[in-house]
Amino acid sequence: MPRKLPLHVERNTVKGNTYLSFRIRSQNGPRIRLPDDPTSEEFRLAYAAAMGGTQKPATKKDTPDSISAKIDTYMKSPAYTGLSDSSKDGYSSRLEQIRTDHGHRAFSGLTKERIETFILAPLANKPGAALDTLKKLRILINHLKLTPDPTAGIKRPKSGEIRSWTDAELAAYERRWPIGTKQRTAYALMLNMGTARIDTHALTWPQVDDGACYRRHKTGVAVDMAVSEDLEKALAATPRKHVVVITTAYGKPFTVDGFSRFMRDAITAAKLPLSCQPHGLRKTLGRLLADAGCSAHDIMAALGHTTLAEAERYTREADRKRGGKRAVTQLNEHRKNKPSQTTSESLGKAVKSDGKTTP
Missing domain, CATH: 1.10.443.10 (Intergrase catalytic core)
Known part of the structure; x- marks a missing residue:
């Protein structure tokens, strides 16, 4: 049975190798590598330093192809700097979260399967966050012209869309x-x-x-x-x-x-x-x-919409509503004016005549 680890210490297995790290998950804190032997004096000192906040996590330099590096490239571009301050706040908040969670991943190595499995699946219980993450990934992919687009075919996560009042x-x-x-x-x-x-x-x-x-x-x-x-x-x-x-x-x-x-x-x-x-x-x-x-x-x-498509959605819905009402109105009129059919009893029987012609 594995030895019980101290508070905030977790085991991580990567490519078959197990190592220990310190991380305060409730604060979304950094992961700090610790010595492998939890009974050693070296481990005790490193753990005490991590708890005291005196040890800084080792930082790796972003490779040019990392998602983190691509986020930096986008945030220095006119496409981002030209946004309003409020839009920048929303974009940077999500992009920095993507950087924190997935910045180490290779941008060119993104595939539909990897995005769905490693990036979107952990957000399955947060549809709003999943949808926004997918949107920001598509902005990065479109801006940096990654082809073929690995997000093609990924369905938009369903979020609780704000509706109009009745x-x-x-x-x-x-x-x-x-x-x-x-x-x-x-x-x-x-x-x-x-x-x-x-x-x-x-x-x-x-x-x-x-x-x-x-x-x-x-x-x-x-x-x-x-x-x-x-x-x-x-x-x-x-x-x-x-x-x-x-x-x-x-x-x-x-x-x-x-x-x-x-x-x-x-x-x-x-x-x-x-x-x-x-x-x-x-x-x-x-x-x-x-x-x-x-x-x-x-x-x-x-x-104050910026695209006509946003406004057209309202007119399409209204046209469908009016069209449905017109259809029923026409059906009612059709039923009123429709001539009565011959009764089933007279089908196949010749009409009797007295031999007289109508003047």
């Missing part, structure tokens, strides 16, 4: 938070302007007074809309105590996370399901615009 859910929220409440104003801004939380918490009165104009923080795209009648009613009932429209109970602007908690509490108080997320209101605006017959280009302008 009409019944919108009505439930409005019943709980009438016009004049801060919760209703925040809801009206997100629903009628399609703003994300990072944009909504910072909206100012001049921005909504001048026709719902703002610049999306995520993409930098300028959005110029008109104030809808519903939003106008909500704003008219909102006290103007600060240059920012939505403020905390202390009259100060919200932080992004604080605004998220504020909206989550409001949604919970309305007894709506967890799947009703604040960002879903932005998607709801896209749905409502498509249902109203707006073109994909109009939806793209209203929501």
Whole structure:
């Protein structure tokens, strides 16, 4: 039976060889190689140094073909440096995680099987992380022109996509938070302007007074809309105590996370399901615009999309919905106007005639 190892010490087997290492997994700490004999004085001293944080893990220089080196190449390129600050934060966070977990792997050695087995499989219980990891790998592969693309044929991990709210859910929220409440104003801004939380918490009165104009923080795209009648009613009932429209109970602007908690509490108080997320209101605006017959280009302008394909998804869904209703309407009309068929009893029988002709 293997000897019980001290705290944070683990056995690792590589190519048939077993070695010991120190690692604090709960802190995602570095792996520090230890002497192989846990009973030796050498091991005791190395373990004490690792526990005390005095020993630094040995660092290996990245080979030019390593994933880590390729991440460095991409992050120095205009494709990355030209991103907005918020996009850089999201990209770097995931890329650095890929570097930590798989930076030592050969970039040119990536295959579909290796990506699925070693990179995506460990994230099976984290579909969101798996999907984002696959997206960032594809960005690297496309930027560095690795052919053939080893991610080709890999299915996108299914994540809990944020959905639009139903009409019944919108009505439930409005019943709980009438016009004049801060919760209703925040809801009206997100629903009628399609703003994300990072944009909504910072909206100012001049921005909504001048026709719902703002610049999306995520993409930098300028959005110029008109104030809808519903939003106008909500704003008219909102006290103007600060240059920012939505403020905390202390009259100060919200932080992004604080605004998220504020909206989550409001949604919970309305007894709506967890799947009703604040960002879903932005998607709801896209749905409502498509249902109203707006073109994909109009939806793209209203929501500040950077590609037409994103807006076309709403119009396709609306067209399918309208098409399904039209199909049933036509079926009903067809049934009403369809002539009655000859009864089965008269089939095959000649019609009797009295020999008289019709004048």
